Amino acid sequence: MGSTGGLTGAANLAIAAAVLLLVVLVVVGLRLRSASRVLAEQHGASVALARRLAGVMAAGRDGIVLHSNAGRVIAVNDAAARVLDAAPNDLVGRAIDELPVRWVNDAGEQVQSAAVFARRHAVPDERMVDGPVLVPFVVGAAPATGAPVRWVQVSTRPVPTADGGHELLTALADVTGPREIRAALARSEKQFQAAMENAPIGMVLADPQWRIEQANAAFAELLGAEPATLIGRDMSALSHPQDRAAERAHIQRLLAGEGHRFTLEKQYRRADGQAVWAVLDVVLVRTPDGVPDHFVAQVRDITESRMQSEMLSHRAMHDPLTGLANRAMMQEALQAALEQPDAAGRVAVLVIDLDEFKQINDRYGHPAGDEVLVHVAGVLRAATAGRGLATRLGGDEFVVIVQDNDAGRVVFEVASGIHNGLRDPVRTQRRRLPVRASIGIAVAEHTLLAGGAMGVLAAADAALYRAKAAGRGRTEVYEPSMSTTAATRLGAAAELGRAIDAGQLVLHYQPIVDLATGDVVGHEALVRWQHPERGLLLPGSFLPTAEETGLGVALGADVVTQAAAYLARNEASGHWVSVNVSADQLGDGEFVARLLSEVARCRLAPGRLVVELTEASLVASGTRIRHELMELRAAGVPVLLDDFGTGVSPLSYLRDLPVNGVKLDMSFTAGIPDDPAAARVSRALGALAREMEMITIAEGIEMPEQAEFLRRCGWRYGQGWLFGAGESEPVAGLSL
DSSP: OHHHHHHHHHHHHHHHHHHHHHHHHHHHHHHHHHHHHHHHHHHHHHHHHHHHHHHHHHHOSSEEEEEOTTSBEEEEOHHHHHHHTSOHHHHTTOBGGGSSEEEEOTTSOEEOHHHHSOSOOBOTTOOBOOTTOOOOEEEEEEETTOOOOEEEEEEEEEEEOTTSOEEEEEEEEEOHHHHHHHHHHHHHHHHHHHHHHHOSSEEEEEOTTSBEEEEOHHHHHHHTSOHHHHTTOBGGGGBOHHHHHHHHHHHHHHHTTSOSEEEEEEEEEOTTSOEEEEEEEEEEEEOTTSOEEEEEEEEEEOHHHHHHHHHHHHHHHBOTTTOOBOHHHHHHHHHHHHTSTTOTTTEEEEEEEETTHHHHHHHHOHHHHHHHHHHHHHHHHHHHTTSEEEEEEETTEEEEEEEOTTHHHHHHHHHHHHHHHTSSOEEETTEEEOOOEEEEEEEOOHHHHTTHHHHHHHHHHHHHHHHHHTTSSSEEEOOTTSOHHHHHHHHHHHHHHHHHHHTOEEEEEEEEEETTTOOEEEEEEEEEEEETTTEEEOGGGTHHHHHHTTOHHHHHHHHHHHHHHHHHHTGGGOOEEEEEEOHHHHHTSHHHHHHHHHHHHTTOOTTSEEEEEEHHHHHHOOOOOHHHHHHHHHTTOOEEEEEETOSSOHHHHHHHSOOOEEEEOHHHHTTTTTOHHHHHHHHHHHHHHHHTTOEEEEOOOOSHHHHHHHHHTTOOEEESTTTOSOOOOOOOOOOO
């Protein structure tokens, strides 16, 4: 029994131990399973966190570099890799100082990598900042691969680690684009300021109230002020009083949306009180939403050109020798007076002609003659005494227009004053020269008004001829019973004058060719009268009337106007056009001014309008024209001596006159090649002209044999029926 009980106890003990071991194994297994589950969960969380971090780094626009305190790169995103121009895997594990990049500042100086990735950065006052305060700065990254520099804003912050330590995270924000935009804006602003300050014309920035915000030196100089004194001034207050209203009206129209710019020719008042002329060009700049922001104004000084224009206009309407009004102004003034209501009996004309003036010129010379003309002009001014307009038509012929309620009485008072003023001899060059004048008067009665200005002038001219025929030095009044011849002559003059005004004179253009090539290089303008009843009239039927009645200048001016307009319309062709001018027309004083005015108005290049001066007119005229010819040459208008070889002293003309070329008279051309004398003369004249380096043109060529002979003789250009009678084809400037 005892042994049996002992065995039983041992068995129980073994069972208990086995149970206990089983329990322990179960408990341990449960704990192991729990720990494994926790580890798995922690690993999953770690993987998820890593994925999130990788996603954040990959998705971020800024470059991110995670690096240790020891300066080794732990992680880097794609944006940072692009800045450094390297693959991310090539950067991880590298030391900061070994990154394939060179860091530079704005001055191009190198910056150490440690300074770029450090937590602590110097601020402008040189203090050091620690802790959580970030001090970003901008630096340039120049990759070793040679890629363009990328400018980045760098900021570094600590990142805690699991062991209680920390790592460093550096953000690289790419600011290359904004920086380039700011740099471009800065350059643009600098360029604008440089352009504004150095502009040769005035420039102004003004606010929407038209007050000056900025003005350059050129504008201040225009006004005789310092730029700083103009800031805040109302632009209109700087204008001449008579221009302020117009300027303000233009500004208000811009503000109201009626356009965005305007140009105005106006005057400004300088600080010293003088007026200056300028062209004001204004642009209104609006904000994106359409609100007026500021004005940009350019002010160009045109005082000198305006004065030149006014002087040219004055010269175009005044006689340069005497200062009296010229023919053009006289005709305008007379026509305007006759167009007034109740002009009959209130308008009168005196035509004055000096007796034996040619003898003064011939005996004492032109300087003495000029002094006499100036003296007579003074007499006319004194006799008129503000009651009319004194004018000089040319030569020794003058006209006075009287406007008065009692013109019939006043006109005799003026005539009496003229005779009294000429009673004493004119003192000139230590001489006393007696001067008398014949005067013809016409009062604008109803019978004369129908003929207009030319009709009244013709009547006064008829009275003048009566005065000269009756003994000179006297006054005659027009009456219908005057000679039929004079009436017929003056009627023809009146008709021609009306034709000029009505535009009935037309130009036909005869080609001038290069004899070597046959190319058309220019044209001569030939005047014709397209008469409404008699058809097309040649010059021989009306030019004598123009010369005899003083219409030569008006006719010549009309030809110049038409030819200049023709050249302007055919600018692309580059051909020249020549116009025929007599010495009397040039000596008138008005003609050259009119010609140069047309050249300027049509903006003709030098050499395109050419003057042909007939040699015959030089022989017949006692007028001095050298000054006028010099003026034409200086203005780029060549002068050709027409009908060369027909005068009495062609060599002296070439020597003494500033002419550019010659035109062989057709009388020599006609004898070629059969007439040996004509051939020798043509050859000699051509050689003479070429020796003097002049342009040579042969007129009247009708046969190819003539053209070939003249070409061999050295004549460069030719003109005549062989090449065309006269066409209106488009017409390169004539070389001076």
